[in-house]
Amino acid sequence: MTDSAEPVIEVRDLARKFGNRVVLNGISFSVHRGDTLIIIGASGCGKSTVLRHIIGSVKPTSGSVKIFGEEITTMTPKEFDRIRARFGMNFQFGALLQSLTVGENIALPLLENSRVDPSIVELVVKMKLELVGLTGFEHMKPSELSGGMRKRVGLARAVALDPELLFSDEPTSGLDPIMTAVIDQLTLDLTRKLDMTAVVVTHDMVSAFRIGTKMIMLGTGERQGEIIAMGTPDEIRDHPDPAVQQFIRGEADGPVPMRMAKNEYLDRLMGRAGGTENVTPSG
Numbered sequence: 562m563t564d565s566a567e568p569v570i571e572v573r574d575l576a577r578k579f580g581n582r583v584v585l586n587g588i589s590f591s592v593h594r595g596d597t598l599i600i601i602g603a604s605g606c607g608k609s610t611v612l613r614h615i616i617g618s619v620k621p622t623s624g625s626v627k628i629f630g631e632e633i634t635t636m637t638p639k640e641f642d643r644i645r646a647r648f649g650m651n652f653q654f655g656a657l658l659q660s661l662t663v664g665e666n667i668a669l670p671l672l673e674n675s676r677v678d679p680s681i682v683e684l685v686v687k688m689k690l691e692l693v694g695l696t697g698f699e700h701m702k703p704s705e706l707s708g709g710m711r712k713r714v715g716l717a718r719a720v721a722l723d724p725e726l727l728f729s730d731e732p733t734s735g736l737d738p739i740m741t742a743v744i745d746q747l748t749l750d751l752t753r754k755l756d757m758t759a760v761v762v763t764h765d766m767v768s769a770f771r772i773g774t775k776m777i778m779l780g781t782g783e784r785q786g787e788i789i790a791m792g793t794p795d796e797i798r799d800h801p802d803p804a805v806q807q808f809i810r811g812e813a814d815g816p817v818p819m820r821m822a823k824n825e826y827l828d829r830l831m832g833r834a835g836g837t838e839n840v841t842p843s844g
Contacts, residue, residue, distance in 0.1 A: 567630055569594050569726065569758045570615060575624035577610055577786070584610050586786040587624070590777055597752060597759040599769045599794075602779035603808060607786045608762045609730060611779070615760065616650060616728055617641045628726070646674050648726035649719035653734060657703040657711055657718075663690070664699030667718045674722060689717040692754075693747055709740035713747065720751055727752065727759040733768045745771045766809050770794045778805055 568591035577585040584607045592598045600608045613619040614626055617633050626633050628644050636644070649670075657666050664686045671682045690696055693713040703711055712732060719727060732748065733741040745768050752759050763769050769776065776797045780789040790797055790805045797805065807815030 566593055568592055568627070569596075569629060570598075570760070571625070571627040571630075572611075572615070573625040573627075575611070575614060575626065576622045577607070577614070577619070578622045584786050585614075585621075586784075588779070588786065588788050590788065590791060592758060592760060592775070594758050595756075595774070597748075597761065597772050597774045599773035599776040600760065600762045600779070601764070601766070601769055601776060601808065603781050604764075606779040606781045608779060612728060612730060612760065612762050616648070617645065646722070647724055648728060649722065649724035651716050651719040651727065651729040651732055653731040657714060659703050661702075662699060663695070663701050663703065663706070663714050666703070666714060667699075667721050670718065670721045685721065689721055690714075692720070692751065693717045694743075709736055709743065712736065712740075712744055716744070716747060716751070720755060720757070723755055725757060727757045729759065729761040729763075731763055731765075732761065733763065733765050738767075741765065741768055742771075744768075748772050766811065770798065778808065780804065 570592040572591070573589045574587045575585055575589070576583075576587050588611070590598075600611055602608050610619065614621055615628070617636070621634055624634070629647065631644065633641060633644060657663075658669070661669070664683075667686045667689055668682050671677060671685060677685075686699055687696070690698060693716055695710065695713055695717070698706070698710070698714075703714070706714065716729075716732070719729075727748075729748070733744050736744065748759065748761070749772055751757065759772075761769075761772065773794050776790070776792065776794055777788050778790040778797065780787045784804075790800045790802055792800070798809065800806065804816045806812075
């Protein structure tokens with residue numbers, strides 16, 4: 562990671578509103594070649610919205626997003642195809658097409674975005690499956706695979722074109738700890754072997770600290786959509802903000818905006834809210 566080099570991704574003063582609701586509030590960060598940036602934060606803080614802006618599927622209310630030094634927020638979809646061809650997207654739950662075989666799913670980006678011979682496509686599919694430890698599974702359907710295997714197929718498809726950039730949305734959600742470690746190791750191996758830069762959205766703090774070289778955390782409540790912490794994994798682990806510590810430790814008590822609502826709800830269930838002595842079911 563060389564901060565002096567031009568960033569692969571540069572986000573400046575990015576803001577997004579849906580009506581009167583502020584989702585992103587003027588955030589700025591950069592990702593350099595070789596980085597694995599982890600985006601963390603509570604549900605609803607805007608993590609996936611950041612990712613959607615970077616991959617060009619959403620236009621910001623204001624601000625700038627540059628990939629490979631080019632401003633993408635003003636590009637037409639056709640203009641953005643040049644940039645899109647240089648990155649891979651690993652969707653949450655794999656997002657595999659159920660009507661296609663594993664091999665056909667992985668071949669799809671090759672057939673859509675390149676002019677290689679079908680025999681070469683078949684070879685590439687076999688190579689990508691070998692990379693994720695699924696040699697020989699190309700003729701199976703996604704429905705025949707476990708959740709962890711589908712995740713690995715999704716990862717193989719994301720790197721089918723040997724992209725410079727890899728985007729992952731909750732790559733380990735719903736997996737057991739062992740399979741999470743497998744996916745993490747695959748991500749580490751692929752980014753190193755293919756010399757990729759990665760951006761990963763996750764709630765899994767074990768995974769985040771395992772694969773990240775840089776991390777940002779988005780806030781909620783009064784700090785909705787703001788970056789409240791940024792740094793290396795060690796800097797985030799030792800960050801003085803109580804909200805950061807609560808999140809990375811997975812603690813129920815802390816400065817989370819929903820805490821008061823939770824307590825009021827429990828009080829009401831216990832019949833203590835508003836002078837009510839009992840809460841009885843109706844009907």
